[in-house]
Amino acid sequence: MMDNQISTATVASGRATMTTTDSITVLPTHLHRILQNFLLIWLDANFNESEEDFKKSIQHLRHIVASIRTFTDANECVNFLRKIKEEKAFIIVSGSLGQRIIPEIQALPQLDSVYVFCDDKSVHEQWAKTIPKIKGVYTDIKAICKALQADREDCDRAMISLSFNGIDPLFMYTQLLKEVLLEIKDDDTKSVKEFVDFCRCQEEDIDEEEIDQFEREYRSDKSIWWYTAETFIYPMLNRSLRLMEVDIILKMGFFIQQLHQDIENLHRDQQSTNTASIAVFEVFRGQRLSLEDFDKVKKTKGGLMSFNNFLSTSRNYNRALEWFARPAALRDPSSVGILFVMTIDRTLCAQSSIPFADVKNVGAFKDKEEEILFSTHTVFRIEDIKRIQDDQTDRLWKVNLTLIGNNNHDLNTLTVSIREELKLKAAQGLSRLGFILIKIGEFSKAEQLYQILLEKASSNKDQADYNLLLGSVKEDTVSKSIDGRDETDENECEYWPCNNTYTRCDGLWSCKDGADEVNCPSSTCPEFQHSCVFLNDTSTVSCLPIARAGDGIVDCLGEKPSLKLRHMSVYPPQLTTHETTSVILSSTHGKIQLARYFNVNLLNASIITE
Structure with a gap:
């Protein structure tokens, strides 16, 4: 060729x-x-x-x-x-x-x-x-x-889905979403056939031999094996939960419900036979985390986070560290290696109906892994964050988490008003999933969900209800202007992060560290770095890691006083005593220091303070 x-x-x-x-x-x-x-x-x-x-x-x-x-x-x-x-x-x-x-x-x-x-x-x-x-x-x-x-x-x-209280709107609906997913009721035989038929239509992304194997061998008591095996099931389920792909979530509803039930049954059996087990114990999970998500972890310290999928952990500290966390830290600079250390209270789990199970004897890798599998949407409190000393990297961290129960005050405070609103709207069954999607701004997915439910509706009343809900999606997408931006009246504005759909890559720093202006199509810098003209080299445009932005130390010069932030990304090619320019500084002290450094008159420089 x-x-x-x-x-x-x-x-x-x-x-x-x-x-x-x-x-x-x-x-x-x-x-x-x-x-x-x-x-x-x-x-x-x-x-x-x-x-x-x-x-x-x-x-x-x-x-x-x-x-x-x-x-x-x-x-x-x-x-x-x-x-x-x-x-x-x-x-x-x-x-x-x-x-x-x-x-x-x-x-x-x-x-x-x-x-x-x-x-x-x-x-x-x-x-x-x-x-x-x-x-x-x-x-x-x-x-x-x-x-x-x-x-x-x-x-x-x-690529598992994480959400953080006070940062991600989805966190508010964590418990409600879990309830909706686990209440999906399906005819297993019919659902399995429909799922297999759907998979066969996706021949470009699923190995046909694996589909044949699933059709032949899947049984309702084998869901844990299929989840832990290296087949299409694990990535397909986790992707659908991460992206809230409603059609696949519905097609895999039988599997989600069965996997939860199998974990619950195994948990009950293991707790009844292991009466001498330690009440409080630790499990571990090593993984790679993007700098953006790690920043959320740090900002949420002392607060709550949720793993929005079924959560695999290990009883083996060294395995989690050496097999997963440390290799992740040695990858590219746009991520860090994280060792989650999770403290689990068996009594709390029993009181709050939070099932977990040792799956080493029923998983796909029997006796080879000390794996503890938790059901979906488990919530933890972030207790502590410390760097793990390592000779080869400074991007290896340990994050201590504590499992919290369903009766946690902070969690209940978030959900009580949502439940009241659901009662007012008479939302039931899977229509509650549409309510959640609308609340987090996923209007097209809510519309898709209601369309699927409408097609499956067996009575005139159900058809009328879903048609009404489809109409409500259109109403909810009607925008109104808030501070000059188009937002909807259904958004939880107090939980909107500074880095969102409307602020991404618009040339203005909405976040203190400019997180909404990194990784943009026009950027010439690596991931999570800003363009920067350093004080000691004004003829070259370099790159500044986001961790150094908004830290109170002047690193860069700029010419956009309207942004009113310390670190600017654009600057004239060279400062001379004959040029007048606008320099963004965080204090008068910074102005004096800069004037001494370049030996220029900066009396006309703009001074922007917070």
Whole structure:
């Protein structure tokens, strides 16, 4: 295939599915739906998709990542990558193309890991070492598969949904959402068949052999095995809960309810037979956390956070630290490694009906892991945050959490008014999920939910009710102006974070540290860094880590006094004694210091104070 041809292929079930026009192969206009937290991109200018080696390589890779895209044109590949919003991407790239494009795209937050695939490792190892997201240089596809397997597991662990009290609007509805999910009632036989049929329609993202296995072997008492096994179930369920994908949540409702019930039953059996167990014990979870989420952890210290999915933990401290937390800390600088240390009170769990179970004898890896599995939407208080001393990294942290019960005062205070409003609106059953979606601003998903429920409605009354709810979604999306911005009358304004849909990348710092203005399309800096002209080098635009923004220390110069913040991202090329410029400082003292530093007259400089 010629290098100047553009070829992209969607690889599914061991075969390539392509749309071809005049010998140029392009992606279909409407990309298929992704059902996992990740996808694999393979870029090589010399693909020969008819070769047996290529087909075997795809088969090996699909056992790890179901959704694969292949490209021969670098520009097409980069454009595709930039459009990814909700998933993480792994990239296999040839040495020559990798050396050209990876430095350009390495800062993209959707890019997780890169694997350089070439004939001669020595040619590419040197430049590859300079890019943290490159996991290695490989000459064998099986070695890539081994590395990809570990990175896929790390990615799944890192992409669980977290919400924080006072920051994320979703946290207010944590307990209500849990109740809705666990009250989904389905005919198991019918639901399993409908779920299998749906999965077969997603052949580009689910291995057909796994679907066949699920159809043959799934039983209601085997949900824990299926959740812990390396199949499509775990990533599909966690993704749907993370993104609130209502259609998949409904299709997997039978599994969510059964998994909770199996954990509950196993918990009851284990507590009755282990009467001598210690009342209070610790479990551990190591994972990668984005700098944005870690900032939320620090801001919520002393407050509450929720894991919005089924939560896997370990009784083994060293395993959680060495297998998960520490490797995560050694990855790229846009994330940290976290060791969650969770204190669990058995008595509190019994009083609050919070089930957890030791699944080592019923999970997919019997006797190999000391895994404790909690039911969905478990809430903890953040007690303490400390850095773990490590010779190789300063991005390894320990976060101490304490499990809280359903009768916690802070939690109940949040939910009591919501329950009253539900009573007034007579919201029942799954319609409560629509209420939650509207409250957190997910209007299109609420509309989708009501449309699904309308199609399933069996009585005229139910149809009328859902039609009414569909109409209410339209009413709730009518905007009104608040401080010059379009917001809705259903938003919980006091819980809106400074970094939200309306403030992202608008050129104005709404957050003290400018968190709403990092990772923007126009940014030339790595993740979570601002453009900055440092005081000691006014001729160069550099980058400032977000952790140093808004810390009370002047680092950068700027020319946008309207922003009224300390650290600005734009500055004239060079200060001279003949120029008059507007300099943003946090104090008069800073103005005097700067004048001495540059030996210039800054009497006309703007002084912005908080």
